[in-house]
Amino acid sequence: xxxxxIWLLSTLILSIAxxxxxxxxxxxxxxxxxxxxxxxxxxxxxxxxxxxxxxxxSYWLYSRQNYWLSYFLLGMYAGTGxxxxxxxxxxxxxxxxxxxxxxxxxxxxxxLSVVAFLTWSLxxxxxxxxxxxxxx
Numbered sequence: 001x002x003x004x005x006i007w008l009l010s011t012l013i014l015s016i017a018x019x020x021x022x023x024x025x026x027x028x029x030x031x032x033x034x035x036x037x038x039x040x041x042x043x044x045x046x047x048x049x050x051x052x053x054x055x056x057x058s059y060w061l062y063s064r065q066n067y068w069l070s071y072f073l074l075g076m077y078a079g080t081g082x083x084x085x086x087x088x089x090x091x092x093x094x095x096x097x098x099x100x101x102x103x104x105x106x107x108x109x110x111x112l113s114v115v116a117f118l119t120w121s122l123x124x125x126x127x128x129x130x131x132x133x134x135x136x
Contacts, residue, residue: 004127005063008059008117011117012055012056012077012114014110015055015077015081016052019052019080019110022103025099025100027044028041033091033100034090034092034096035087035091036090055074058070058077067121067127071122074118078112078114080107081107081108081109081111081114082108082111084103084108084111087104
């Protein structure tokens with residue numbers, strides 16, 4: 001359990017760092033990203049704060065062995081990174097700078113790392129079973 005908590009915490013810290021770079025860039029340069037008109041600086045920042053809170057809460061729940069709710073929130077949080085290629089729906093690849101491409105795809109990689117942890121904990125380690133064994 002201790003090793004898995006370290007793995008999850010490391011993954012979330014990396015993901016939060018990457019998303020903070022991506023979302024900050026997106027908020028500052030919102031007009032340079034090919035995006036719909038409703039896409040705003042405040043919307044980007046609010047989304048980042050909410051999703052970061054979800055990541056922190058999911059870790060807190062996981063560390064208290066509330067696995068199912070933690071898994072649900074981790075899945076939601078993983079969507080933060082996995083949805084980053086949606087930027088490409090609003091413009092051609094050439095409209096994005098190299099920096100934008102790097103931020104988008106590092107966000108995807110960290111989202112995949114959250115999914116990897118979630119898959120391992122849920123299906124391979126089956127940590128959620130240890131909670132029932134203790135109670136039963």
